[in-house]
Amino acid sequence: MSGSRARDEILARVRRSLGDVPAGDEVVVDWTYAQPTPLHSVLDTFEENILDYGASLSRVSPDDVGRAVAAALRGMGAGSVVIPADLPAGWLQGWDDLPVVVDSGDLSARDLDAIDAVVTGSLVSGAETGTICLDHGAGQGRRAISLVPDRHVCVVTARSVVSDIPEAVAVLEASVRQGRPVTWISGGSATSDIELSRVEGVHGPRQLHVVLVV
Amino acid sequence: MTRLTPAPDLPAFLGMPPFPEAAPAGLANATQRANLTHATRTIRTKRAVRASEVSNWDDLRTAGMQIRNRALRNLDQYLVQAEQAMTEAGVTVHWARDADEANRIVVDLVRAKQADEVIKIKSMVTQEIDLNEALEAAGVAAWETDLAELIVQLGHDRPSHILVPAIHRNRTEVRDIFRAEMGQWGRPAPDDLTDDPAVLAEAARLHLREKFLRAKVAISGGNFIVAETGTLVIVESEGNGRMCLTLPETLISVVGIEKIVPTFADLEVMLRLLPRSSTGERMNPYTSFITGVTSGDGPQERHVVLLDNGRTNVLADEVGRAALRCIRCSACLNVCPVYERVGGHAYGSVYPGPIGAILTPQLRGLDSPVDRALPFASSLCGACNDVCPVRIPISDILVHLRGKVVEHKTATHPTPESIAFAAVASTMASSRRLGLVQRGSELVGRALGLVGRRRLPRLPWPASLWLRDRDLAAPAKQTFRDWWRQRERGERP
Numbered sequence: 001m002s003g004s005r006a007r008d009e010i011l012a013r014v015r016r017s018l019g020d021v022p023a024g025d026e027v028v029v030d031w032t033y034a035q036p037t038p039l040h041s042v043l044d045t046f047e048e049n050i051l052d053y054g055a056s057l058s059r060v061s062p063d064d065v066g067r068a069v070a071a072a073l074r075g076m077g078a079g080s081v082v083i084p085a086d087l088p089a090g091w092l093q094g095w096d097d098l099p100v101v102v103d104s105g106d107l108s109a110r111d112l113d114a115i116d117a118v119v120t121g122s123l124v125s126g127a128e129t130g131t132i133c134l135d136h137g138a139g140q141g142r143r144a145i146s147l148v149p150d151r152h153v154c155v156v157t158a159r160s161v162v163s164d165i166p167e168a169v170a171v172l173e174a175s176v177r178q179g180r181p182v183t184w185i186s187g188g189s190a191t192s193d194i195e196l197s198r199v200e201g202v203h204g205p206r207q208l209h210v211v212l213v214v
Numbered sequence: 215m216t217r218l219t220p221a222p223d224l225p226a227f228l229g230m231p232p233f234p235e236a237a238p239a240g241l242a243n244a245t246q247r248a249n250l251t252h253a254t255r256t257i258r259t260k261r262a263v264r265a266s267e268v269s270n271w272d273d274l275r276t277a278g279m280q281i282r283n284r285a286l287r288n289l290d291q292y293l294v295q296a297e298q299a300m301t302e303a304g305v306t307v308h309w310a311r312d313a314d315e316a317n318r319i320v321v322d323l324v325r326a327k328q329a330d331e332v333i334k335i336k337s338m339v340t341q342e343i344d345l346n347e348a349l350e351a352a353g354v355a356a357w358e359t360d361l362a363e364l365i366v367q368l369g370h371d372r373p374s375h376i377l378v379p380a381i382h383r384n385r386t387e388v389r390d391i392f393r394a395e396m397g398q399w400g401r402p403a404p405d406d407l408t409d410d411p412a413v414l415a416e417a418a419r420l421h422l423r424e425k426f427l428r429a430k431v432a433i434s435g436g437n438f439i440v441a442e443t444g445t446l447v448i449v450e451s452e453g454n455g456r457m458c459l460t461l462p463e464t465l466i467s468v469v470g471i472e473k474i475v476p477t478f479a480d481l482e483v484m485l486r487l488l489p490r491s492s493t494g495e496r497m498n499p500y501t502s503f504i505t506g507v508t509s510g511d512g513p514q515e516r517h518v519v520l521l522d523n524g525r526t527n528v529l530a531d532e533v534g535r536a537a538l539r540c541i542r543c544s545a546c547l548n549v550c551p552v553y554e555r556v557g558g559h560a561y562g563s564v565y566p567g568p569i570g571a572i573l574t575p576q577l578r579g580l581d582s583p584v585d586r587a588l589p590f591a592s593s594l595c596g597a598c599n600d601v602c603p604v605r606i607p608i609s610d611i612l613v614h615l616r617g618k619v620v621e622h623k624t625a626t627h628p629t630p631e632s633i634a635f636a637a638v639a640s641t642m643a644s645s646r647r648l649g650l651v652q653r654g655s656e657l658v659g660r661a662l663g664l665v666g667r668r669r670l671p672r673l674p675w676p677a678s679l680w681l682r683d684r685d686l687a688a689p690a691k692q693t694f695r696d697w698w699r700q701r702e703r704g705e706r707p
Contacts, residue, residue: 007297007309010471010522014290017530027284031277033479049496105510109427109461129486129497142511143460147453165497166482172503173478176443179303179505181512186497189453193362193378194385194411196253202361202415203422204453204500 037164042127043214046161049130053187054200055208062213066093069119069153072209076151078117082107084141091139091155092119103145112148118205119153120146124171128164131186132156132210135175143181152205154185158214218331218355219346220395223370230562232587240556246382250554253381258548260494261601267496268486277483279605282539285441285474286529292441292474293520299444300518303506308519310468313343316521320345320433320466321352323517327464329354329431335448335455336360337435338542339468339521341373341564342577345433356433357425359454361418368395374558374566377492377544382557385409396421422454432458432513436469437488437541439518440478445505446518447481449488451498459502465513471520472529472538484541487603492543524577533614537572539604544569546598546608552591561591568598572611580622589615630676652693659689666691 039045043059050057056075060068069092073081082101083092092100101107101115121139125132132154134140139155146152162168172182189204200206230236240246265271285292297307310316324332332349334340334356346356346367358367365380366373369391373379380388389409396403396417401424403417434455438447446467448455459465475484489498507516529535547553547567558566562584563574571592575585589612598608624632641647659665667688673681 003308006311006315009311010309010520010526011290011293013522013526014293014471014529017526017535018287018289019530020532021287025287027280027287029277029280029284029480030273031280031483033482053499113423113427126497131497136508136511143456144511147456147460165486169479169482169485176440176445176478176503176505179508181505181508182503183456184497184501184503186495186499188499189451190499191361191415191452192493193360193365193380193452194383194388194414195249196256196378196381197411199411199415201412202419202452202454203359203426203457 034166034170036162036167037128039127039163042161042163043158043212045163046125046127046130047212049127050187050210053130053190053208055187055210057210057212059212059214065155065211065213066090068211069155070094072153072211073117073119073151076117076153076207076209078151080115081117081119082112082115082145082149083119084139084145087119087121087139087141091121103141105142107145109144109148112144115149117151117153118145118149119155121155122160123175124168125156125161126163126165126168127161129186131165131168131184133168133172134183134185135172135180136183137175137180143183146183147204150205151207151209152185152188153209153211155211155213158212161212218350218353219357220367220370220399222347222372230559230584232562232583233560233591234587236560236562237556237591240560243557245384245387246557247555249382249384250557253378254548254554257494258545258601261491261545261548264490264494264496265601268490274483274487275603275605278487278541278603279539281475281480281483282541282604285476286472286535286538288476289471289474289529292476293471296439296441296444296474297520299442300439300506301444303444305444305506305516305518308517310519310521310523312523313521316343316468316519316523317345317348319519320468321348321354323464323466324349324354324431325352327431329464331355331357331425331429332431332433332466333357333359333425333429333458333462334363335432335434335450335458336363336379337433337468338376338564339435339470340433343468343521343523345468357422357429359422359425359458360450361415361452361454364418364422365391368392368399372559373564375544375547376542376565376567376569377547382559385411385414388414392417392421400424426454426457426461429458429462431464431466432462434458434465434467436467436473436518438475438481438484439469439473440481441474441476443478443505445478445503447485448502448504449485449498450500450502451493453500456500456502459504460512462513464515464517466517466519468519468521470525471522472525488541488543491545491601491603524579527579528573528576531576534572534576534611536606537569537576537611539606540569540573541604543603545601545603549597549601550592551595551597552593561588563588568592568608568612569606572606572608572615575615575619580619586619586622589619631680649693649695652695655689656691656693664688
């Protein structure tokens with residue numbers, strides 16, 4: 001098979017090109033991994049950076065999550081919503097009058113395109129960059145449901161917020177080793193492709209609301 | 215034959231004139247120059263602010279350099295490790311020695327899916343191999359979904375910047391392109407289209423949505439592949455990347471063999487360096503990490519094409535190989551005074567600016583005048599070295615490559631100057647020959663009465679040409695060796 005010939009030839013070229021590099025060469029990386037970034041307040045920094053991206057955020061107590069989610073959906077003008085089948089009970093309250101679609105994996109992209117909003121949880125978030133990380137596990141749904149609808153309400157628990165990317169990467173390593181897909185979300189979708197002026201909202205959800213549970 | 219996608223007007227990059235001939239056209243384009251000045255100033259200010267927010271930014275750059283060096287200096291092992299991890303996770307791995315082989319693999323995969331169109335994530339490597347035209351020739355329409363790439367594609371244009379391929383276009387030009395072209399290739403632009411960037415982005419959203427929803431096959435590049443887990447990392451802003459990575463049944467990713475990082479933990483360094491250096495943001499809106507195939511989520515068939523296409527030639531050069539550390543942030547373009555004035559097209563290279571000037575001639579070799587001109591497309595001011603997140607010594611490599619260009623030229627076409635300097639080099643390499651020549655020049659100098667003069671008088675042609683802008687010292691009264699012997703004997707020289 002020509003594929004394995006190409007493989008062998010490329011690997012042989014690589015080895016030839018590295019003829020000057022001693023066998024077992026290990027470049028030392030002067031870096032201590034998974035360290036926290038010192039911040040005056042992790043939650044305040046997280047909130048500031050979420051707002052800086054043009055997204056919105058509400059801080060609520062655990063009992064108020066359902067009401068805050070419904071209020072956010074109404075505030076975004078959503079008339080319909082999709083949720084993962086295992087979204088914690090109580091995260092959507094006071095929404096009885098409007099359609100809620102529960103995703104069990106059979107909705108097509110076109111079905112999702114006809115739904116206004118999505119509600120998901122999240123795994124870990126980094127404050128210093130305002131980044132929310134989903135591993136599409138419990139309460140987060142498959143990737144398509146948090147992508148195609150135009151409005152995303154994302155529930156973030158205070159204890160899942162870490163200072164910065166290094167700590168978040170350390171948490172996510174277990175998910176990746178299980179083969180889970182991971183998505184980082186830092187604000188709504190945006191582009192700077194026209195004269196480098198930032199425009200919020202292209203293909204991903206154009207509105208992001210974070211419900212921070214403290 | 216009717217085109218499936220808009221035809222690029224400019225020739226493929228190698229058909230373009232070398233930089234010194236192409237640069238005046240870029241310089242003379244006042245609109246482009248104004249667009250570039252505005253855009254590069256904006257972005258380099260943002261980069262500086264975001265870099266200064268990180269207290270140990272320079273340590274982070276050093277770690278980024280070391281991680282990339284570690285990957286490159288053990289590249290064969292990491293490639294094998296990555297291949298194994300990807301294969302175990304359900305990805306089919308292909309290897310391509312050059313552009314033609316990569317294009318053939320992709321075309322065959324798309325045909326096997328019986329798809330007549332594909333959606334694409336912005337990817338430098340697929341520009342490098344001109345994949346879109348290979349697909350077009352095979353009857354497959356390749357749709358660019360990044361906003362700037364869409365502007366370039368609909369504008370029958372070529373990219374001029376690594377990160378913002380349409381940086382040479384302003385909002386009014388974009389509006390005109392959308393009005394004229396969108397309707398010919400899909401959903402037309404709204405009748406009331408203005409040149410407000412938000413309105414233009416909305417038009418792109420509507421135009422592309424139908425393509426996202428129906429596509430069966432997507433094609434991506436890749437920012438990183440993690441050797442230990444086989445994870446493909448895609449960094450983007452608009453969500454077009456997530457659409458391509460999530461909705462189609464099949465995902466084909468073409469990735470240069472140098473894009474490896476050893477461990478997942480290394481991403482904490484690379485993913486802090488990249489967005490701050492490229493778009494000047496703390497973090498780009500979306501980053502996707504895909505490891506193999508996940509049942510019930512995203513494409514159920516995945517292929518990764520690992521591409522050489524000259525990268526092993528770069529790796530063979532002990533000085534030049536540092537260019538392979540590049541993570542395509544484009545910070546070097548945005549600070550470059552040459553790039554800012556002439557624009558990206560003049561480089562005749564998919565990779566323009568300072569990184570292009572060192573990467574392209576190494577990837578493609580020095581056989582074409584376009585590539586021989588590139589190491590000279592710089593003032594060597596060194597601003598690029600200071601912003602590079604992986605500390606590539608760009609100006610050192612430029613100088614190194616200038617030397618190789620001169621060697622390449624004189625090896626094929628010797629000039630009187632190169633012959634003379636070859637003789638000088640041979641003389642100075644041997645103590646005995648140097649002694650003889652010094653003695654000879656002293657004798658000739660005395661015979662001609664030149665000794666003691668400060669400069670040589672006018673010499674006849676062709677030496678007169680060479681000396682028009684140079685001063686040559688007259689032969690000395692005494693050679694250094696004689697002076698030294700005299701001094702050792704205790705005589706006053």
